[in-house]
Amino acid sequence: MDVSCFLLLLGGCVLFYLAVQFIRLVRADGDLTLLWAESFGKKPESQLPGKVVWVTGASSGIGEELAYQLVNMGALLVLSARRKTELQRVKKKCLENNNLQENDVLVLPLDLCDLESHEGATKTVLQHFGRIDILVNNSGRSQRSLFVDTDLDVYKSLMELNFLGTISLTKYVLHHMIEKNQGKIVTVNSVVGFIGACLSSGYSASKHALLGFFDSVRTELTDYPGIAIINICPGPVQSQIVHNAFAENVAKTPEYTDQSHKMSTSRCVRLMLVSLVNDLNETWIAEQPFITFCYIWQYAPTWALWLTNKIAKRRIQNFKSGMDADSYLHKKKTKTTKTS
Numbered sequence: 151m152d153v154s155c156f157l158l159l160l161g162g163c164v165l166f167y168l169a170v171q172f173i174r175l176v177r178a179d180g181d182l183t184l185l186w187a188e189s190f191g192k193k194p195e196s197q198l199p200g201k202v203v204w205v206t207g208a209s210s211g212i213g214e215e216l217a218y219q220l221v222n223m224g225a226l227l228v229l230s231a232r233r234k235t236e237l238q239r240v241k242k243k244c245l246e247n248n249n250l251q252e253n254d255v256l257v258l259p260l261d262l263c264d265l266e267s268h269e270g271a272t273k274t275v276l277q278h279f280g281r282i283d284i285l286v287n288n289s290g291r292s293q294r295s296l297f298v299d300t301d302l303d304v305y306k307s308l309m310e311l312n313f314l315g316t317i318s319l320t321k322y323v324l325h326h327m328i329e330k331n332q333g334k335i336v337t338v339n340s341v342v343g344f345i346g347a348c349l350s351s352g353y354s355a356s357k358h359a360l361l362g363f364f365d366s367v368r369t370e371l372t373d374y375p376g377i378a379i380i381n382i383c384p385g386p387v388q389s390q391i392v393h394n395a396f397a398e399n400v401a402k403t404p405e406y407t408d409q410s411h412k413m414s415t416s417r418c419v420r421l422m423l424v425s426l427v428n429d430l431n432e433t434w435i436a437e438q439p440f441i442t443f444c445y446i447w448q449y450a451p452t453w454a455l456w457l458t459n460k461i462a463k464r465r466i467q468n469f470k471s472g473m474d475a476d477s478y479l480h481k482k483k484t485k486t487t488k489t490s
């Protein structure tokens with residue numbers, strides 16, 4: 151082969167590689183560090199077998215899917231949420247089709263708002279497994295209501311559950327991890343933990359608080375390099391989150407709305423596990439256009455805020471007509487499916 155043929159072939163390969171990377175970027179469902187780690191980093195399958203993982207909010211949505219993916223990789227699990235029967239259902243499914251024993255999955259009912267119970271719950275886990283390798287702070291509730299129509303009690307409840315409950319449990323588990331200089335505290339935050347969102351002002355505030363809290367605590371732990379503080383920020387994902395959200399008062403929850411236009415729970419959880427095993431301090435997980443929007447928010451906040459106002463009009467219109475606030479994405483997805 152002469153030199154020009156070789157150069158032509160090399161150029162073709164480089165172009166092909168760049169085209170593949172460009173398509174990946176356009177279709178990106180994670181931030182760049184995360185996508186890099188997914189391709190070249192540690193694989194969850196090789197890192198998680200035998201690890202003791204405590205998942206809160208394991209009775210539905212992201213937490214339930216986490217439980218299934220984790221047991222399939224051979225992790226030992228503690229499943230927490232308020233409803234014991236739901237946790238037992240998840241445990242039963244976890245133990246199907248794999249080699250784990252009954253004792254490898256502990257059902258531990260826990261109300262995150264009952265701060266008094268957190269120390270005892272941590273002791274129970276330590277008595278059962280002898281250690282906690284990973285805590286996944288996943289429990290949380292969202293909000294679907296306009297600030298002007300919403301009781302202040304809703305804001306109090308959101309902060310008590312999403313913020314105070316989470317940091318309280320973390321404190322007990324962190325003491326144990328500090329003794330061992332080993333462990334990961336993983337918190338399921340949200341893209342609205344750093345951007346603003348209409349109809350979720352209290353939820354967004356609680357997630358902003360969590361992000362600020364964990365970014366600060368991480369800097370207090372530099373003497374313990376074996377401990378990782380990981381914040382995972384998903385965009386819209388299929389789960390029970392809207393169904394369980396707070397509305398204008400604490401007793402009210404929104405009507406059920408179709409969630410099929412959102413990112414699949416299994417893909418979100420896969421990327422969460424990649425973030426976790428690669429100790430990525432902050433990751434964004436969302437389908438387009440949300441990932442691009444997150445970058446705009448970081449680099450050109452004034453443009454992003456202008457765009458947020460435009461989108462907010464549509465979201466509030468949808469909400470008021472009884473649809474999911476983000477159902478404009480549904481139309482887009484249906485259109486894509488029809489044309490593909």
Ligand SMILES: NC(=O)c1ccc[n+]([C@@H]2O[C@H](COP(=O)([O-])OP(=O)(O)OC[C@H]3O[C@@H](n4cnc5c(N)ncnc54)[C@H](O)[C@@H]3O)[C@@H](O)[C@H]2O)c1
Binds near residue numbers: 212213290384390
């Ligand atoms: N689904 C999304 O679009 C999305 C996007 C970004 C972030 N998140 C975050 O993901 C996490 C999981 O939510 P999800 O989407 O799976 O919703 P979900 O409603 O399906 O699950 C929430 C879980 O939290 C539990 N929980 C609620 N109140 C609790 C309490 N007082 N004590 C203990 N557990 C309690 C519920 O029982 C449930 O198991 C939440 O922190 C949420 O903020 C979700």
